[in-house]
Amino acid sequence: MRTDWPGAIARHVILLTTAALVSVPFVWMVSLSVKSPGEIFRGSFSLLPRHWNLVENYGRALTASPLPKFMLNGVGICLxxxxxxxLVCAPPAYALAKLQFKGRNLxxxxxxIGLLIPHQVLALPQFIMGYQLGILNTYAALIFPFIVSPFGIFLMRQFFKTIPDDVVHAxxxxxxxxxxxxxxxMVPMALPAIIAFSIFSVVSxxxxxxxxxxxxxxxxxMPPPLGIMTFKNEEAGSDxxxxxxxxxLVVAPLIIAFLAAQRWFVEGLTGGAIK
Structure with a gap:
């Protein structure tokens, strides 16, 4: 069996180049997080600092503002x-995959169609509804608008369809x-799809x-991104x-979680494509 070496090399070069370009902002962020202000604004480029400012920078990040509280809020909200x-998406996904009824295709x-609508489009009606319900400036306002996920229904439905009908009949x-x-x-058998969806949901x-x-x-x-804005405005300034x-510190848990679950992530995304 012949191997297309030029094509394989070209694919790997493209993948490595893309990975490097995507990684540059993260590497630069980590580099700046251990530098002093003088080195950050130095005219010459340097990835590694001459004098490490790790303890002071991370110490201020954890103490100058309630960053642990922001991250705890993020964990609670995402979970x-x-x-x-x-809970909401699994039953309709099962119905669309395994039950026969009028209007299923509709x-x-x-x-x-719900997959095509950005959630920003719904921000105004969601804000009005939150105001009328009196839940603005509460944790409920951060949670309830997202409990129905068209992507979650779609992904679970695609994976449920790969499960043999004989299992359901039995x-x-x-x-x-x-x-x-x-x-x-169904849900225990669709664990890879659940993990893949969990990564998408938590990251989002x-x-x-x-x-x-x-x-x-x-x-x-405040969740982490909004808390960092407060930290920037009130504490860090130009530092x-x-x-x-x-x-x-905010990005690291996502990277660690993805690396730990990447095998199930890939399996969950590809499982629904194989019938």
């Missing part, structure tokens, strides 16, 4: 959104209800700045070392 999304088409013969089949059979809402900027004003409830240290 609450993720749990509610799975409903799936509406889910696909579960029914054992006396399981449709809801029991969802939670005791951990990094979200647009909606929290509208929904909350109290510093006690970018602590600001980059705070940004590094």
């Amino acid at each position: 609450a959104i993720l749990v509610l999304q799975i 409903l799936f088409g509406l889910v696909l 579960a029914r013969l054992d006396g399981l209800s449709e809801f029991a089949i969802v939670w005791r059979v 809402h951990w990094n979200d700045l647009f909606w929290p900027l509208i929904a909350v004003r109290s510093e006690e409830m 970018y070392g602590p600001l980059m240290a705070a940004s590094t």
Whole structure:
């Protein structure tokens, strides 16, 4: 079997070049987080600092503003959104994948349309609804607008379709209800898809700045991106070392989580493409 060496080399060069370009901002952020102000604004380029300012920058990032509180808020908000999304999205995904009923294709088409609508478009009606419900400037305002995820329904539906119908029929013969089949059979078998969706969901809402900027004003409830803005305005000023240290601390958990779950992430995304 012949190997297309030129094509393989070209693909790897393109992938490595793209990876390097994507990594540059993160590497530069980490580099600035350990430099002193004098080295940050030095005219000459240097990736590694001559004098490490790691302790001072990261110490200020953790103490000059309530960064641990912001990160704890982010963890609580992302976990609450993720749990509610799975609870809400799994049953309709199962129905669209395994049940036969009138209007199923129409409903799936509406889910696909929902994938095309940016959540920023819905910000104004969501703000008005939050005001009328009296939940603005609360954790509920940061959680409830996102509990229905068209992408979650789509991804789970695609993975559920790869599960043989015989499994569902056997579960029914054992006396399981449709809801029991969802939670005791389908969801455990679709764990790779759940993990893949979890990564997308957590990354999206951990990094979200647009909606929290509208929904909350109290510093006690700010998620990490909004909290970093407060840190920048009130504490760091032109001292970018602590600001980059705070940004590094916020980004690091996402990178670690993705590296730990990348095998399930790839399996979850590709599983729905194989029937």
